[in-house]
Amino acid sequence: MRTRSAVHRPTPWQWLRYALGGGLPAELSPWVLADTTGPGWARRHLTRAVVQLLPVLVLCLVVVPVPVAYRLAAAFGGLLMGLTFSIAFMTETIEHRVAKAGYPAGTAARLREERAERARVERRAPYRRDGAGSFD
Template identity: 50%
Template structure:
């Protein structure tokens, strides 16, 4: 698995596609244990240029500009969190994976833990009467 360099990763973080040789890395990126954190980091990278631009271009008191930029960033991150699964699926599709493949990989990885949790739940709360 080949990881992209810093410039290609920045392009990827901003929404660009990667060459086919990074296909396996993209799948790893959107299915690894920390995939939601990775997506939120990419969202911060997408919001950062706009925040910096607004902070230095918009006239007014510094504290007002800071609060406005932080408020906008929070709204952007809420939307990013709400759409995290769809965004990662789209990244996997752009890399050449079939639709819903990333979610299937995550589900297969988490299946043993979920089965154990379901078993513990059934033992604790389900009683045949």
């Protein structure tokens, strides 16, 4: 069994700052790389996007003096539009985060591709194809 080296996580305030586009201390650089390349990286990216959109959505729901149905429709439409843009620029945003953490440009994409290739090789391995019980 492989053991993972201990990667320190940011505090909740550091994570909030990171989610809003701020940098993290240098000792958290390995965490940034793991956050942007590990399994679930796209889901975490979208979570950060929702956190960025939240203040505007709350203002739209609370401050705008129109009926609630209009505010909800505007907030939902704004959320969809924001997430659409976030998805469209996901890889660029991720690479920018990784570069801010001190890694060369393209590091996140390269690591994700290497992991995907390893997974493809693993799926095609003979012991996977033939099953565990076929040791003729």
